[in-house]
Amino acid sequence: MFTLDFVINAISLGSLYAIIALGLVIVYGILKLVNYAYGELIMIAGYMLFLLGSAGVSPWIILGISAVFAATLVSYLTELVAFRPVRTKSMTAILVTSFAMSTLLQNLVLLFVSPRSRAVPLPALFSKSVNILGSDVSMRNILTIVISLTLLGALSLLMKRTILGIALRAAAENFTMTRMLGVPANMVISVAFILSGFLAGVVALFWVGRSASVTPTIGTAPLLIAFVACVIGGMNSLTGAVVGGYIYGIIFSLLSLFLPQSLLDYRDAFMFAIVILILLFKPEGLVKGGYVPERVG
Amino acid sequence: MLVLNKIHARYGAITALRGISLKVEEGELVALIGVNGAGKSTTLSTIAGVLKPVQGEIQFQGQSLVGKSPEQIIRLGIAMVPEGRDIFPSLTVEENLRLGAYTRNNRMEYKQDLDEMFELFPILGKRMNQPGGTLSGGEQQQLAIARALMSHPKLLMLDEPSLGLAPALVDQIFELVVNLHNRGVTILLVEQNVERTLDIADRAYLMRTGKIEDEGTPQHLRERVDIEGVYLGDHTPNKA
Amino acid sequence: MKTNQSISNLIKEHSTLFILIIPLLVVAIAAQFASSMVFQRIVTTLFINLILVLGLQVFMGNSGILSFSHIGFMGIGAYASVLFSMSPQAKMAALPDLYPILQTVQLPFVMALLIGALIAALVGAVLGYPLMRLSDAAAVITMFGMLVIIHVVLVHWSEVTNGPRTLFGVDHLTTLWTAVIFGILAIVLAYWFRESSLGLKLRASRDDRYAAGSIGINIVIVRWMGFILSAFIAGFAGGLWAHFITSFSPSAFYLAETFTILAMLVVGGTGSVTGAVVGTVAVTLAREGLRALENGINSSGAVSIEVFGLTEVALSVFLILVLILRPGGIFGSHEIQWGKKQMLPVEENSSGNGQ
Numbered sequence: 001m002f003t004l005d006f007v008i009n010a011i012s013l014g015s016l017y018a019i020i021a022l023g024l025v026i027v028y029g030i031l032k033l034v035n036y037a038y039g040e041l042i043m044i045a046g047y048m049l050f051l052l053g054s055a056g057v058s059p060w061i062i063l064g065i066s067a068v069f070a071a072t073l074v075s076y077l078t079e080l081v082a083f084r085p086v087r088t089k090s091m092t093a094i095l096v097t098s099f100a101m102s103t104l105l106q107n108l109v110l111l112f113v114s115p116r117s118r119a120v121p122l123p124a125l126f127s128k129s130v131n132i133l134g135s136d137v138s139m140r141n142i143l144t145i146v147i148s149l150t151l152l153g154a155l156s157l158l159m160k161r162t163i164l165g166i167a168l169r170a171a172a173e174n175f176t177m178t179r180m181l182g183v184p185a186n187m188v189i190s191v192a193f194i195l196s197g198f199l200a201g202v203v204a205l206f207w208v209g210r211s212a213s214v215t216p217t218i219g220t221a222p223l224l225i226a227f228v229a230c231v232i233g234g235m236n237s238l239t240g241a242v243v244g245g246y247i248y249g250i251i252f253s254l255l256s257l258f259l260p261q262s263l264l265d266y267r268d269a270f271m272f273a274i275v276i277l278i279l280l281f282k283p284e285g286l287v288k289g290g291y292v293p294e295r296v297g
Numbered sequence: 298m299l300v301l302n303k304i305h306a307r308y309g310a311i312t313a314l315r316g317i318s319l320k321v322e323e324g325e326l327v328a329l330i331g332v333n334g335a336g337k338s339t340t341l342s343t344i345a346g347v348l349k350p351v352q353g354e355i356q357f358q359g360q361s362l363v364g365k366s367p368e369q370i371i372r373l374g375i376a377m378v379p380e381g382r383d384i385f386p387s388l389t390v391e392e393n394l395r396l397g398a399y400t401r402n403n404r405m406e407y408k409q410d411l412d413e414m415f416e417l418f419p420i421l422g423k424r425m426n427q428p429g430g431t432l433s434g435g436e437q438q439q440l441a442i443a444r445a446l447m448s449h450p451k452l453l454m455l456d457e458p459s460l461g462l463a464p465a466l467v468d469q470i471f472e473l474v475v476n477l478h479n480r481g482v483t484i485l486l487v488e489q490n491v492e493r494t495l496d497i498a499d500r501a502y503l504m505r506t507g508k509i510e511d512e513g514t515p516q517h518l519r520e521r522v523d524i525e526g527v528y529l530g531d532h533t534p535n536k537a
Numbered sequence: 538m539k540t541n542q543s544i545s546n547l548i549k550e551h552s553t554l555f556i557l558i559i560p561l562l563v564v565a566i567a568a569q570f571a572s573s574m575v576f577q578r579i580v581t582t583l584f585i586n587l588i589l590v591l592g593l594q595v596f597m598g599n600s601g602i603l604s605f606s607h608i609g610f611m612g613i614g615a616y617a618s619v620l621f622s623m624s625p626q627a628k629m630a631a632l633p634d635l636y637p638i639l640q641t642v643q644l645p646f647v648m649a650l651l652i653g654a655l656i657a658a659l660v661g662a663v664l665g666y667p668l669m670r671l672s673d674a675a676a677v678i679t680m681f682g683m684l685v686i687i688h689v690v691l692v693h694w695s696e697v698t699n700g701p702r703t704l705f706g707v708d709h710l711t712t713l714w715t716a717v718i719f720g721i722l723a724i725v726l727a728y729w730f731r732e733s734s735l736g737l738k739l740r741a742s743r744d745d746r747y748a749a750g751s752i753g754i755n756i757v758i759v760r761w762m763g764f765i766l767s768a769f770i771a772g773f774a775g776g777l778w779a780h781f782i783t784s785f786s787p788s789a790f791y792l793a794e795t796f797t798i799l800a801m802l803v804v805g806g807t808g809s810v811t812g813a814v815v816g817t818v819a820v821t822l823a824r825e826g827l828r829a830l831e832n833g834i835n836s837s838g839a840v841s842i843e844v845f846g847l848t849e850v851a852l853s854v855f856l857i858l859v860l861i862l863r864p865g866g867i868f869g870s871h872e873i874q875w876g877k878k879q880m881l882p883v884e885e886n887s888s889g890n891g892q
Contacts, residue, residue, distance in 0.1 A: 111847055
């Protein structure tokens with residue numbers, strides 16, 4: 001039952017979920033904004049793969065890089081065009097803006113590409129498998145793990161060793177004080193969105209890698225995963241989001257093994273019920289070192 | 298060096314400053330004293346660019362500060378240590394200081410500055426790699442001041458540095474402020490601890506409900522306090 | 538003489554209601570006598586949307602909490618009311634796996650609507666109570682979570698909803714005037730709530746949590762009451778809509794529709810009943826216009842590709858523009874009134890982000 005393949009699959013899923021969560025929390029930590037349009041960044045990267053693929057561009061690595069670049073660029077632009085002007089208004093205005101942006105991006109794709117599912121080219125590497133210790137392990141899973149861990153390592157270095165990273169961490173704790181030390185607010189926020197978009201792009205490569213297709217609503221599922229993982233791990237901690245992602249991914253893999261399909265259908269409902277419970281009783285998340293959101297009663 | 302002229306500022310619908318005018322000459326240690334809610338912190342926030350005045354003018358070395366962002370104001374040479382210290386708890390002491398030097402662009406200078414800070418504040422040197430949140434109140438206050446000094450400010454603004462500290466630490470803080478003053482740092486100090494503040498200040502302004510009620514030498518203000526019998530929130534017993 | 542004076546005073550004091558209701562009645566009467574089926578359909582939809590958006594305004598406008606789950610309660614109301622209004626034969630055809638108890642029940646239209654609304658309110662009460670203690674980001678995520686939960690349940694509880702498939706066979710019981718009458722009632726209800734002490738307390742808790750708590754307002758209970766009322770209204774609107782459209786599936790109660798009603802409320806002004814009404818009218822008109830444009834382009838073959846989503850693109854751009862330029866909406870927090878100078882919408886309190 002617990003074959004090597006299963007274990008790798010679970011860790012691979014956890015890694016993917018960790019990156020998904022990280023992309024969301026990077027923006028949340030600094031702006032306290034839940035970016036509903038985050039899922040659409042993944043969708044945009046997916047459609048970039050489709051568009052370039054149908055245009056006959058190859059090799060795949062160019063498609064991959066372009067897709068990640070597209071997500072990064074769109075993320076940066078949405079901040080510049082929509083979030084920056086609304087930043088000083090109420091929290092509700094910012095949230096509705098992000099939701100409107102999500103709708104806008106989805107429907108732009110619907111309008112200019114198609115409402116129907118589109119096939120996405122995948123690198124040949126994804127369908128290969130490797131025999132480790134007698135078990136056939138999918139290359140895609142291995143790549144997911146390797147790339148995720150590399151990204152996490154790189155980000156960790158960025159956050160700890162560079163002045164930019166220090167500024168980002170400081171901004172997440174106390175934005176005003178960070179500005180008072182001379183760190184430009186706009187720069188910090190743009191960087192956060194750029195990182196978020198970049199991570200979304202990478203997620204897309206592996207997410208569409210599972211179904212080899214893309215639809216305008218493909219971003220909704222990862223968004224829900226990001227929410228759940230972030231809440232589990234603690235909304236204001238980068239480490240928390242990563243841990244939350246791994247926990248969610250591994251639990252989900254286990255559940256898929258043991259639960260009947262009829263119950264699995266209710267997975268999202270179940271996970272959000274857990275999310276709600278966590279927010280009620282342990283709003284700082286299960287991982288230590290986060291910020292505690294305010295409770296009224 | 299710093300001139301405020303008839304500054305009016307608001308927090309939402311509440312008018313916090315009603316026509317504040319004050320000045321700080323280079324090299325001076327000027328104090329703002331007054332009870333809670335008098336508008337002392339608001340004045341500092343307005344100078345620092347966190348709050349935008351609705352009326353009035355602020356000039357620093359000939360440049361107008363009104364409408365400038367906090368990022369711009371620190372680059373002009375004004376550093377603020379806010380009430381409550383506001384150090385970054387999850388960043389280490391060294392990272393806090395590194396961020397303080399954000400506006401400086403010199404690696405060599407940074408190392409020198411760091412050494413100087415650790416000389417001034419030996420305890421920070423010891424705790425260099427510890428998260429700011431693990432420091433005691435007094436240590437955090439030192440860190441906050443050191444962080445502000447890392448930017449080589451022309452004017453240092455301190456908001457209630459002795460707040461919440463044990464008496465022995467209060468001594469330390471005031472000694473430190475005097476030390477800095479003697480080294481030539483221009484200081485604008487906001488405090489509720491009137492006694493100690495008037496001991497060390499060159500000049501002081503007395504604020505009440507958003508206005509400057511009186512100003513002058515510490516001598517002058519001391520007499521005033523005695524006459525009015527107003528303790529101004531000072532917990533030490535009146536000398537008389 | 539005295540009665541005349543007090544009536545005219547009454548009208549002046551509640552002039553908002555008259556200013557809002559009378560033009561709407563005129564439109565309804567026009568629709569009644571117009572020969573265009575399309576126009577009647579649009580007006581009926583308008584009034585149903587109005588009820589939905591007013592329900593949203595009741596909670597979101599007064600509490601300041603972004604109520605993401607609202608459409609979920611519309612869905613609950615829709616399915617619940619249908620279960621009680623359909624004849625046993627119709628149910629046998631549409632919902633073959635339905636539980637025997639529900640199989641045989643059939644109630645008159647309005648009763649079914651009420652029960653649907655009550656069930657929605659009940660679910661709102663139970664699920665919503667714990668969430669009333671949260672604020673800010675936690676509130677947003679849990680509200681969203683509630684929508685997801687409701688959606689998933691609707692999609693998978695096939696016995697009751699026919700699963701993700703369309704539910705057929707609902708009687709077309711919602712007429713133009715049904716929608717109009719309940720629409721007007723909804724305006725009165727939302728207005729009354731806003732002016733009631735409960736509404737005042739809710740707004741006080743929105744504007745300053747600490748001050749409100751310190752004068753003895755139980756923020757949790759006050760929010761809860763608003764939420765329950767809001768869910769009731771949404772459920773009622775859902776029932777009306779179900780019996781208008783006569784066939785629907787759970788996908789009608791998820792993110793796309795949430796966007797539409799949010800757009801309607803925010804464009805008009807979240808804080809006022811006037812805003813809800815104006816926003817609904819404006820956005821409904823815009824959508825119908827855009828949709829006609831979309832159909833026109835598609836059928837004329839002017840562009841070689843099919844144009845879908847143009848309506849939503851235009852609406853979302855418009856919504857973002859409104860948020861940037863006039864975040865309070867067209868009417869903000871002030872009700873339109875007779876004789877009073879119309880104030881510009883007040884910008885809501887910034888949370889300090891990026892200041």
